[in-house]
Amino acid sequence: MKRSTLFVIALLVLLGLFALGAVVYQRGDAGAEAAARNQILLGRLHAPTIGAPDARVHIVEFLDPACETCRAFYPFVKNILAANAGKVKLSVRHAALHPGSEEVVRILEAAKLQDKYWPTLEALFASQDRWTVNHRVHAERAWPYLQGVGLDMERLKKDMTSPEVAQNLAQDTADAKALGVKMTPEYFVNGHPLTEFGDKQLLRLVQQEREKAYP
Amino acid sequence: MASQPVMGTVARAEHAAGWSLVFASWLIATAATLGTLFQSEVMKLPPCELCWYQRICMFPLVVMLPLALFPFDARVVRYALPLALVGTVVAFYQLLLTWGVIPESIRPCTQGVPCSETQWVWLGFITVPLIATLAFAAISALLILTNRKTRS
Numbered sequence: 001m002k003r004s005t006l007f008v009i010a011l012l013v014l015l016g017l018f019a020l021g022a023v024v025y026q027r028g029d030a031g032a033e034a035a036a037r038n039q040i041l042l043g044r045l046h047a048p049t050i051g052a053p054d055a056r057v058h059i060v061e062f063l064d065p066a067c068e069t070c071r072a073f074y075p076f077v078k079n080i081l082a083a084n085a086g087k088v089k090l091s092v093r094h095a096a097l098h099p100g101s102e103e104v105v106r107i108l109e110a111a112k113l114q115d116k117y118w119p120t121l122e123a124l125f126a127s128q129d130r131w132t133v134n135h136r137v138h139a140e141r142a143w144p145y146l147q148g149v150g151l152d153m154e155r156l157k158k159d160m161t162s163p164e165v166a167q168n169l170a171q172d173t174a175d176a177k178a179l180g181v182k183m184t185p186e187y188f189v190n191g192h193p194l195t196e197f198g199d200k201q202l203l204r205l206v207q208q209e210r211e212k213a214y215p
Numbered sequence: 216m217a218s219q220p221v222m223g224t225v226a227r228a229e230h231a232a233g234w235s236l237v238f239a240s241w242l243i244a245t246a247a248t249l250g251t252l253f254q255s256e257v258m259k260l261p262p263c264e265l266c267w268y269q270r271i272c273m274f275p276l277v278v279m280l281p282l283a284l285f286p287f288d289a290r291v292v293r294y295a296l297p298l299a300l301v302g303t304v305v306a307f308y309q310l311l312l313t314w315g316v317i318p319e320s321i322r323p324c325t326q327g328v329p330c331s332e333t334q335w336v337w338l339g340f341i342t343v344p345l346i347a348t349l350a351f352a353a354i355s356a357l358l359i360l361t362n363r364k365t366r367s
Contacts, residue, residue, distance in 0.1 A: 003234065004285060010242060018249045022257045034259055 035191030041175045042188055044093070046168045048117040051081050051089030056213035057206060059090045062176055062186040065108060066101040066132045070185045071125040076199050080206055087210055092121070094169065095176045095184050100137030102169065107142065109168050110159035111151055119149045233365040234287045237280055240295070240357045244276035247350040254343070265309045269347055272302030276354065289365035296358045303351035310344040 042060040061077065063070040081088055094109075096102040104124065111120035124131075127145035131138050146153075159165060179188070187194045189205045190213070251270060254260045262270070276295055283291030311317045336342055 003238075007238070007281065007284060010238075011245070014242075014245050014249055018253060021253055025253075025257055 038179060038188055038191035038193070041178055042091075042093075042191060044171060044175065046171065047091040047093050048112050049089055049091040050118060052086045053089070055084075055087050055089040056190075057084065057088040057209045058190055059088060059206065060093060060188045061090060062093045062095040062172075062179075062181045062184055064095055064097050064101050064184040065104045065121065065124050066096075066098040066128065066135070066137045067184045068128065068132075071128050073185050073199070073202075074122075074125055076202075080203065084206070084210060087214060088206060092117075093175065094172045095181050095186070096169075096173075097184055098132070098135055098137050100139060101132075103139035104131075104137060104142060105169060106160040106165055107139070107146070107156065109165040110156045110162075111149070113159050113164070114151055114155065116149055116151055120146065120151065123149050229364050230287060233289050233361045234284060236357045236361040236364065237283055237287070237289075237291060240299075240354045240361075241277070241280035241284070243350050243354050243357075244273055244280060247273055247347065248277050250346070251343075265305060265312075266343075268305045269302050269309075269351070272298045272305065272351070273347075289361060292358045292362045296355060296362075299351055299355040299358060303348065303355055306344055306347035306351050310342075310348050313342060313344050 042058075047060070059077065059080070061070075077090060081090055094105045096105045108117060108120055108124070111117050123145050124142060127142065130145065131141040176186075179186075179193075187202055187205070189202075190209045192205060192209065194202055194205055248270075251262070251266065251273070255262050275298060279295055280291060283289075283295075308317070
């Protein structure tokens, strides 16, 4: 065989193996290893979780209470939970990306200690445009809207500055950074990130994971 | 091959052996390059700092060695061998890190991906730093052999 022919064949074989490997790898469990790694960071116990504890499809949402898209997506995600009762659960992690929203996250974290996380979140979302103006957060303006939730306000204020709340905030921030969360809301379904943002894309990812978990 | 100088039988045999050795080096370098690219680009495993230094030594060989194959030029050893040797040293250093022979305190890369942490293990002992060390060492050995065979 001519040397040049040998060289070209060897080159093509190596490139072919690379391409074949890439196709096989991607068709196999795409990003399964990355998802498994993400799961470690996503499975923090402090995160408020709603849905059946033994549900095999786990949505982890990084949200900012001041983020409009998070508010807009909230009913949509709740619908997904309702439509897949027992099979899908949702955990919320906080990524306070808006200036000043860390204070509101503290309210949420403190409300969680009174088992009032979800009603507080809903009250904050419902009044979001009252305390967030032009993406600037005025946490003090949110207080009146929390009246109906039934929180022990004295305790809430004390808990907001507690080490436990501070630790949860720091943990969420560190994990968000490690997972590359740069915008909210960011969803992970069983560790798989939403590669393209959108409601249909999220629904598709949930369905895909549900089919894997409940064949 | 009209442009090639006229060679005696011995010279031609040496030339053929040298060509095969450089070709084999290129095969190893290309397989290693595609292997590391597969891990970072397809499997999306972030390369650690030491991996980058090894890549700097490995990637040029993929381009440089074929240039010496057509037509064969034994002097490529002069340019390729230093890269292969530096790569061997860096890869072996990382191998020692993963084995824990070199203590944690003098690890050069604590930020980002730790170099002492292996992403996967085959059959209980085959890791990327081990493969890299063997690949660089094999290329170095083949190039030294090329030098021996073709030195006249």
